[in-house]
Amino acid sequence: xxxxxxxxxxxxxxxxxxxxxxxxxxxxxxxxxxxxxxxxxxxxxxxxxxxxxxxxxxxxxxxxxxxxxxxxxxxxxxxxxxxxxxxxxxxxxxxxxxxxxxxxxxxxxxxxxxxxxxxxxxxxxxxxxxxxxxxxxxxxxxxxxxxxxxxxxxxxxxxxxxxxxxxxxxxxxxxxxxxxxxxxxxxxxxxxxxxxxxxxxxxxxxxxxxxxxxxxxxxxxxxxxxxxxxxxxxxxxxxxxxxxxxxxxxxxxxxxxxxxxxxxxxxxxxxxxxxxxxxxxxxxxxxxxxxxxxxxxxxxxxxxxxxxxxxxxxxxxxxxxxxxxxxxxxxxxxxxxxxxxxxxxxxxxxxxxxxxxxxxxxxxxxxxxxxxxxxxxxxxxxxxxxxxxxxxxxxxxxxxxxxxxxxxxxxxxxxxxxxxxxxxxxxxxxxxxxxxxxxxxxxxxxxxxxxxxxxxxxxxxxxxxxxxxxxxxxxxxxxxxxxxxxxxxxxxxxxx
Amino acid sequence: xxxxxxxxxxxxxxxxxxxxxxxxxxxxxxxxxxxxxxxxxxxxxxxxxxxxxxxxxxxxxxxxxxxxxxxxxxxxxxxxxxxxxxxxxxxxxxxxxxxxxxxxxxxxxxxxxxxxxxxxxxxxxxxxxxxxxxxxxxxxxxxxxxxxxxxxxxxxxxxxxxxxxxxxxxxxxxxxxxxxxxxxxxxxxxxxxxxxxxxxxxxxxxxxxxxxxxxxxxxxxxxxxxxxxxxxxxxxxxxxxxxxxxxxxxxxxxxxxxxx
Numbered sequence: 001x002x003x004x005x006x007x008x009x010x011x012x013x014x015x016x017x018x019x020x021x022x023x024x025x026x027x028x029x030x031x032x033x034x035x036x037x038x039x040x041x042x043x044x045x046x047x048x049x050x051x052x053x054x055x056x057x058x059x060x061x062x063x064x065x066x067x068x069x070x071x072x073x074x075x076x077x078x079x080x081x082x083x084x085x086x087x088x089x090x091x092x093x094x095x096x097x098x099x100x101x102x103x104x105x106x107x108x109x110x111x112x113x114x115x116x117x118x119x120x121x122x123x124x125x126x127x128x129x130x131x132x133x134x135x136x137x138x139x140x141x142x143x144x145x146x147x148x149x150x151x152x153x154x155x156x157x158x159x160x161x162x163x164x165x166x167x168x169x170x171x172x173x174x175x176x177x178x179x180x181x182x183x184x185x186x187x188x189x190x191x192x193x194x195x196x197x198x199x200x201x202x203x204x205x206x207x208x209x210x211x212x213x214x215x216x217x218x219x220x221x222x223x224x225x226x227x228x229x230x231x232x233x234x235x236x237x238x239x240x241x242x243x244x245x246x247x248x249x250x251x252x253x254x255x256x257x258x259x260x261x262x263x264x265x266x267x268x269x270x271x272x273x274x275x276x277x278x279x280x281x282x283x284x285x286x287x288x289x290x291x292x293x294x295x296x297x298x299x300x301x302x303x304x305x306x307x308x309x310x311x312x313x314x315x316x317x318x319x320x321x322x323x324x325x326x327x328x329x330x331x332x333x334x335x336x337x338x339x340x341x342x343x344x345x346x347x348x349x350x351x352x353x354x355x356x357x358x359x360x361x362x363x364x365x366x367x368x369x370x371x372x373x374x375x376x377x378x379x380x381x382x383x384x385x386x387x388x389x390x391x392x393x394x395x396x397x398x399x400x401x402x403x404x405x406x407x408x409x410x411x412x413x414x415x416x417x418x419x420x421x422x423x424x425x426x427x428x429x430x431x432x433x434x435x436x437x438x439x440x441x442x443x444x445x446x447x448x449x450x451x452x453x454x455x456x457x458x459x460x461x462x463x464x465x466x467x468x469x470x471x472x473x474x475x476x477x478x479x480x481x482x483x484x485x486x487x488x489x490x491x492x493x494x495x496x
Numbered sequence: 497x498x499x500x501x502x503x504x505x506x507x508x509x510x511x512x513x514x515x516x517x518x519x520x521x522x523x524x525x526x527x528x529x530x531x532x533x534x535x536x537x538x539x540x541x542x543x544x545x546x547x548x549x550x551x552x553x554x555x556x557x558x559x560x561x562x563x564x565x566x567x568x569x570x571x572x573x574x575x576x577x578x579x580x581x582x583x584x585x586x587x588x589x590x591x592x593x594x595x596x597x598x599x600x601x602x603x604x605x606x607x608x609x610x611x612x613x614x615x616x617x618x619x620x621x622x623x624x625x626x627x628x629x630x631x632x633x634x635x636x637x638x639x640x641x642x643x644x645x646x647x648x649x650x651x652x653x654x655x656x657x658x659x660x661x662x663x664x665x666x667x668x669x670x671x672x673x674x675x676x677x678x679x680x681x682x683x684x685x686x687x688x689x690x691x692x693x694x695x696x697x698x699x700x701x702x703x704x705x706x707x708x709x710x711x712x713x714x715x716x717x718x719x720x721x722x723x724x725x726x727x728x729x730x731x732x733x734x735x736x737x738x739x740x741x742x743x744x745x746x747x748x749x750x751x752x753x754x755x756x
Binding site: 388390391393394396397398399400401404408409412413416491493 | 562563564583587590591593594595597599600601602603604605614615618619647649663664667
């Protein structure tokens with residue numbers, strides 16, 4: 001190196017080329033030094049951490065490696081492990097999963113009808129794809145193609161494989177998987193080539209899913225749909241005369257009167273005139289992940305719009321709206337979910353007119369929805385509070401009215417800010433569906449597991465059911481979490 | 497800002513038609529009396545600059561004109577429509593009065609083009625194509641048509657403010673309000689925004705600007721209003737206002753902002 005300090009004048013004769021850093025400062029060694037052994041304390045912690053991980057894995061991994069998949073009872077499992085690996089050795093007994101997985105998925109749903117929940121589940125992806133990937137047609141079609149293939153395969157599987165094995169006889173309607181797979185392919189085509197018409201299916205999905213899961217006359221769900229048509233009609237007719245708010249109020253009243261009082265008189269005769277029904281399945285046959293997903297998905301879909309209204313209500317200048325919103329949110333957040341579930345299963349019966357048969361799953365769904373909505377409302381309020389006042393003022397100064405400003409300016413931004421909180425609440429809600437075992441429903445964790453343990457063959461099985469259910473919950477919740485992170489990245493427009 | 501000081505162009509004529517009429521208007525924040533007995537008439541084609549120390553109520557005054565703030569007593573009539581709590585009147589006034597804010601207040605989740613077309617499409621019910629044509633016209637006018645597909649966060653402050661001006665213009669307002677449009681900008685970006693505003697003034701737009709850009713006031717304003725403690729202290733045409741201020745408060749203010 002030239003000494004530049006002595007002479008003020010200095011001219012470099014040649015430029016210095018790139019050199020590699022010293023050995024200790026590059027590649028894996030550098031990474032280890034920086035991340036694991038940056039100081040004596042960190043080195044000790046690294047070693048202790050590695051020991052702890054080793055200790056845990058040394059118990060778990062051999063247990064998993066000694067898994068038994070082929071046995072008819074826990075005793076047989078143990079005998080096989082002992083015979084293979086010697087006295088006093090334990091191993092996982094996954095034979096239970098092989099024998100009982102259908103109950104973890106479907107509960108006591110009749111095996112001959114397994115195709116109905118499978119179809120409803122596959123169609124669910126068709127219904128949410130336009131929402132999940134609103135601006136990414138490619139991702140949407142990839143997802144739906146996968147769902148079509150897997151869903152079609154599952155339909156064949158349950159009709160030709162699972163149901164005959166469980167029932168000991170072939171299922172009568174063997175043509176079903178063919179017809180339904182064709183229908184799925186048709187829907188895929190609709191989604192690919194007529195996205196607008198496809199949105200009609202999205203609107204119909206809740207009714208279709210309800211009919212598939214619970215069965216019964218098709219006219220019941222159709223009449224429920226007619227209620228929405230009535231709602232729209234009344235609003236269209238009255239809002240020009242009464243104003244938007246009064247028109248909406250009248251429309252809601254008309255629809256509720258239709259649903260509660262009138263539709264029964266219409267759907268009955270229609271069914272008599274044009275019988276079209278699926279074999280009905282009672283709510284007590286539901287169980288396992290079928291139950292969790294039914295409650296979870298419905299409550300998620302219902303709680304988001306409700307929570308937006310609650311969050312706006314809480315910010316409102318109108319005293320009564322504000323008081324009701326605050327009161328509702330604080331009441332629900334102040335009461336444990338289990339209390340609400342007991343209310344759903346027991347107390348509600350006292351308040352309803354005698355001999356009304358208000359389905360237990362429906363009751364639970366309503367209360368879980370209200371519960372999640374209260375928490376979500378606070379999450380969304382946080383998002384609203386994070387928006388600068390200037391956004392409201394800009395919307396106002398452009399002449400946008402309240403609802404348009406909310407829909408076009410405020411909510412897109414507030415919801416984007418709240419995505420992590422919203423998805424956390426959804427994940428919590430989905431996991432909380434296991435609490436329904438407390439009101440006698442057959443949740444996958446405690447309900448189905450206790451059914452399995454009640455069988456003499458699997459009495460005393462302990463870890464395997466929890467690991468199975470835990471893994472399935474993890475896969476679903478982790479999926480939601482990853483999706484939310486991808487969504488956040490996609491909506492990030494401020495510093496691209 | 498002497499380089500933007502142009503001689504008033506011939507197009508800047510003031511008509512006799514009244515655009516905004518404010519009579520005996522008062523406003524309180526809680527018990528604090530922000531605006532006191534404001535009387536003000538703005539004719540069509542006027543370019544008014546309002547200045548004054550911070551807290552003097554100048555921003556509040558122009559925010560009352562499109563009802564971002566509510567006044568308690570007195571009358572504000574904009575283009576023949578009186579501002580009352582009647583929502584229809586408020587919407588009517590707002591769609592005829594454009595406003596540009598200190599912090600731009602663009603919608604960060606929408607592209608520049610979407611920012612410009614949103615209000616015409618949803619408030620004016622303009623077809624999307626037509627709205628986009630109008631938007632591109634105004635983007636060319638503020639000299640940033642190439643940014644149409646970007647998001648506000650990708651633009652410089654000066655560009656964002658010009659987009660904000662274009663967004664207001666897309667609603668074809670008859671009056672424009674500017675609330676300290678250059679106060680949040682770097683010095684070199686101030687010029688591009690002021691140039692846009694000067695161009696607008698030359699086309700005969702009725703403008704009320706809250707600003708401390710005295711060069712702008714001298715170049716385009718036909719009237720300068722000085723406010724302090726919620727009241728109009730002095731108003732005059734710019735030359736007289738700057739060269740021969742009457743009240744001591746105005747003299748003090750001018751010596752402070754022009755002194756350095």
